[in-house]
Amino acid sequence: MTHCILLNADYTFLNLVNWKRAVCLMTKGKVEVIKDSGAAVRVASGVELRIPAVMRLVKLIRTIYRAGVAFTKRNVLVRDGFRCAYCGGQKERLSIDHIIPKSRGGKTNFENCVAACRGCNLRKGGRTPSEAAMYLKVKAYQPTISEFLRLKFQNLGFSDLLAELGF
Secondary structure, eight states, rough: EEEEEEEOTTTTTTEEEEEEHHHHHHTOOEEEEEEEEEEEEOOOSEEEEEEEEEEEEESOOOOOSSSSSOOOOOHHHHHHHTTTTOOOOSSSSEEEEESOOOTTOSSSSSSTTEEEEEEHHHHHHHHHHHTOOOOOSSSOOOOHHHHHHHHHHHTTHHHHHHHHTTT
């Protein structure tokens, strides 16, 4: 487990942090460990530190609620489960395909973009899926922040840990 869940002082989700950053926050006394991951690191002085899986900040950080998930290639891939929207294959390298091509006025947003493997993207070209006789296996939609975090945690393998903690 290379990432740790960082919660605010009121137990709201803040971020995923690297285990090295988590250990730094722990040693500085800025966080309280809620759940250990079971892994440990031995430091130069011979002391063994347990790597946290879930930790909570001691002091509350005020956060501004974001309206939605930012549109990035990575976020589209997370939404589509790292699978091609046309063939359903879990390929090594996926790209972003516009359902309505940009050359025909299609926008670059969550509702018009899906993950596609190279072969499907080339086969579709500058046509719509119906013109290319290709049909979507997933629905293109704008995910909410909570949906997106749930999908991201499933991909990272944190869903069992959060269910165990009651989140």
